[in-house]
Amino acid sequence: MSVLLGKGTRVIVQGLGREGRFHAERMKEYGTKVVGGTKPGAGGTSIDGIPMFDTVAQAVDETGANASIVFVPAPAAMDALLEAIDAQIDLVIAITEGIPIADMLKVAAVLETAATTLVGPNGPGAITPGQSKIGIMPAENFSPGGVGFVSRSGTLTYEIADLLTRAGLGQSTCIGVGGDPVVGLPTPDAVRLLNEDPETEAIVIVGEIGGAAEERAAEYMRAEGKKPAVAFIAGRSAPPGKRMGHAGAIVSGNQGTAESKVRAFEEAGIPVANAPSEIPGLVKKALRR
Amino acid sequence: MKLHEYQAKQILAHAGIPIPDGRLATSAQEAEAAAKAIGAPVAVKAQVHVGGRGKAGGIKVAKTPAEAKTAAGAILGMDIKGLRVEKVYVERAADVASELYLGITLDRDRGRPVVMLSTVGGMDIEEVATSRPEAIARGWPSPLLGLLPFEARALVFAAGVAPAQREAVADIARRLYRVYGETDATLVEINPLFVQKDGSVLAGDAKLDVDDNALFRQAELAKLKEVSPDEESEEKARALGFSFGQLDGEVGVIGNGAGLVMATLDAVRNAGGHAANFLDVGGGAKEAVVKAALEIVLSNPRVRSVMINIFGGITRGDEVAKGILDVIQAHPPRVPLVVRLSGTEAEAGRKLLEKAPLESRATMDEAAAEAVRLAKEPAKA
Numbered sequence: 001m002s003v004l005l006g007k008g009t010r011v012i013v014q015g016l017g018r019e020g021r022f023h024a025e026r027m028k029e030y031g032t033k034v035v036g037g038t039k040p041g042a043g044g045t046s047i048d049g050i051p052m053f054d055t056v057a058q059a060v061d062e063t064g065a066n067a068s069i070v071f072v073p074a075p076a077a078m079d080a081l082l083e084a085i086d087a088q089i090d091l092v093i094a095i096t097e098g099i100p101i102a103d104m105l106k107v108a109a110v111l112e113t114a115a116t117t118l119v120g121p122n123g124p125g126a127i128t129p130g131q132s133k134i135g136i137m138p139a140e141n142f143s144p145g146g147v148g149f150v151s152r153s154g155t156l157t158y159e160i161a162d163l164l165t166r167a168g169l170g171q172s173t174c175i176g177v178g179g180d181p182v183v184g185l186p187t188p189d190a191v192r193l194l195n196e197d198p199e200t201e202a203i204v205i206v207g208e209i210g211g212a213a214e215e216r217a218a219e220y221m222r223a224e225g226k227k228p229a230v231a232f233i234a235g236r237s238a239p240p241g242k243r244m245g246h247a248g249a250i251v252s253g254n255q256g257t258a259e260s261k262v263r264a265f266e267e268a269g270i271p272v273a274n275a276p277s278e279i280p281g282l283v284k285k286a287l288r289r
Numbered sequence: 290m291k292l293h294e295y296q297a298k299q300i301l302a303h304a305g306i307p308i309p310d311g312r313l314a315t316s317a318q319e320a321e322a323a324a325k326a327i328g329a330p331v332a333v334k335a336q337v338h339v340g341g342r343g344k345a346g347g348i349k350v351a352k353t354p355a356e357a358k359t360a361a362g363a364i365l366g367m368d369i370k371g372l373r374v375e376k377v378y379v380e381r382a383a384d385v386a387s388e389l390y391l392g393i394t395l396d397r398d399r400g401r402p403v404v405m406l407s408t409v410g411g412m413d414i415e416e417v418a419t420s421r422p423e424a425i426a427r428g429w430p431s432p433l434l435g436l437l438p439f440e441a442r443a444l445v446f447a448a449g450v451a452p453a454q455r456e457a458v459a460d461i462a463r464r465l466y467r468v469y470g471e472t473d474a475t476l477v478e479i480n481p482l483f484v485q486k487d488g489s490v491l492a493g494d495a496k497l498d499v500d501d502n503a504l505f506r507q508a509e510l511a512k513l514k515e516v517s518p519d520e521e522s523e524e525k526a527r528a529l530g531f532s533f534g535q536l537d538g539e540v541g542v543i544g545n546g547a548g549l550v551m552a553t554l555d556a557v558r559n560a561g562g563h564a565a566n567f568l569d570v571g572g573g574a575k576e577a578v579v580k581a582a583l584e585i586v587l588s589n590p591r592v593r594s595v596m597i598n599i600f601g602g603i604t605r606g607d608e609v610a611k612g613i614l615d616v617i618q619a620h621p622p623r624v625p626l627v628v629r630l631s632g633t634e635a636e637a638g639r640k641l642l643e644k645a646p647l648e649s650r651a652t653m654d655e656a657a658a659e660a661v662r663l664a665k666e667p668a669k670a
Contacts, residue, residue: 074502074505075505075506098502099502100473100500100503101395101475101500101502101503102432102470102473102500102503105395105400105401105402105432106432106433108401108432109432109433110433124602136572136602136603137602138601138602141632151548152548153546153548153551154546154547154548154549154602155544155545155546155548155549155600155602155604155632156546156548156549156551156552156600157548158602158632159552159600159631162600162631162632179548181395186400206548208547208548209551211397212397213397216398232552234548234549234551234555235551235552235554235555236555237554237555237557237558237564238551238554238567239536242534242536242567243534244534244547244550244551244567274555275552275555275556275559275653276552276653277652277653277654
């Protein structure tokens with residue numbers, strides 16, 4: 001099943017507010033098995049046909065859920081994530097934007113000894129096209145295939161998925177790792193999953209300025225890469241010290257510059273696209289199609 | 290969000306970290322009175338939200354209250370990197386024997402806080418980190434446990450702090466870690482941390498940046514927020530729910546999603562132009578938001594053309610198109626607009642814009658090339 005999610009994935013929704021309900025509906029339309037939702041006090045009721053539970057533990061017990069998507073607003077998001085981790089859910093996808101860094105540091109510390117994989121926060125989620133979508137991405141831009149895709153951004157992911165799809169390059173799994181400085185599954189770890197996935201033939205890595213996740217991913221592929229990869233870095237023209245929307249996208253000192261990331265990929269033999277439109281051509285070339 | 294030195298020092302003092310006696314002054318007279326009350330010699334220090342104020346002449350040592358008055362008179366009203374100095378902090382000058390560095394921030398690579406201690410204090414620590422990384426001792430405490438006593442001791446030994454100050458410095462490090470946690474800081478720094486000739490240890494300066502995402506639970510700190518003139522547009526944008534950054538080019542840029550907007554700025558540069566700003570309208574932007582975004586971008590006199598790049602997901606192309614039409618019908622823009630709509634309801638959006646006085650392009654690269662070309666055309670009379 002590609003990686004992280006597939007046909008057998010059973011999802012609960014934490015935070016069925018306006019946004020949560022809208023996307024739960026879109027996920028069901030796509031064929032994702034949405035088996036429950038949680039809202040304290042709403043246990044026993046249902047929202048849009050989704051059975052509701054008071055706690056994540058109850059929802060897991062009664063539905064056999066192995067994944068969760070979190071829309072809970074930032075002030076309560078840490079609690080929601082820790083509740084899902086405590087219930088030993090395999091995959092937790094956090095869409096929430098604006099979670100305090102201190103909260104994510106605590107979540108990351110708990111994750112060190114937990115069995116859960118957390119994707120996000122502040123990302124579009126993940127999709128295995130044709131099988132399951134746990135996220136907020138518009139499904140029509142994605143198609144099944146062999147290109148694994150890791151990205152730190154949202155709409156740029158849709159743009160590039162659309163370009164790949166139009167070029168006849170379907171995707172195995174797309175993972176939106178999230179734009180925050182602290183995320184559950186950083187780019188290098190997401191790349192490792194795809195590198196080890198037999199159904200993934202090539203990997204597209206979309207990064208941004210800030211942090212060193214792309215450099216680490218490049219180092220990993222240089223040492224362990226089993227398949228071709230293509231990279232793109234957004235923010236090459238951004239001046240130092242300016243925060244570019246994502247809390248993670250800021251260049252300070254000599255850390256996290258586009259140059260350093262591009263160099264790391266090139267040293268690993270991974271071509272770097274100058275624009276998203278160049279990505280499909282580079283992937284085809286890498287796959288010798 | 291940044292705090293001033295005097296504000297950060299209050300927080301440090303409250304946490305039991307020794308600081309020099311000091312007073313805030315907004316006039317030369319107040320500075321003189323402060324120096325009298327504290328006892329000269331004193332340091333008179335500009336309180337502005339920029340680094341390098343010492344080099345810019347924003348810190349002066351005064352041996353007498355009269356000198357403090359003169360120094361404050363010179364510093365108040367001074368322009369430091371575009372910011373006017375409105376207040377000075379007058380504090381008792383330390384009797385310095387040596388200087389240390391102590392700071393706590395996020396180590397993104399490890400996903401943990403990092404505590405840094407060095408006996409190379411008082412200097413630009415980024416410079417030290419690059420040229421002599423071994424001169425900085427580092428520790429990565431668990432955010433669940435805080436900086437434990439043995440971790441603080443290990444840091445003090447690793448940094449080579451003199452035996453007489455080990456205990457005091459380890460204690461300050463643990464207290465500073467508590468400040469880091471309790472204030473939701475993204476950075477808290479004491480540079481320099483003075484060792485005085487009598488052996489005592491004292492915070493010479495203090496820097497504290499608070500996580501904007503945590504201000505909802507830091508009500509007292511949120512009150513200290515100051516918006517400088519060059520941040521006004523950015524603040525206004527934040528209030529409207531989008532993210533804005535001023536740049537110095539001539540092509541205004543509006544897009545949805547931080548990554549896509551960054552890629553758009555790059556596309557403008559690839560086409561030979563320069564972006565005038567970063568503006569992310571966020572997810573699900575409706576007419577009103579698009580309208581406000583256009584107004585902010587057009588308020589920059591340097592803007593010669595505007596590129597709008599929307600890839601619809603939650604955001605609908607038709608809603609965006611309506612917002613654009615609204616603005617240009619009410620106030621015909623003084624510069625040409627280039628629009629690229631794709632994704633959800635993009636077709637409907639493009640249809641709405643067919644008759645509007647603007648350029649529509651199918652791809653990001655084509656739209657960027659057109660926006661750059663139009664920005665270079667001589668302005669219409």
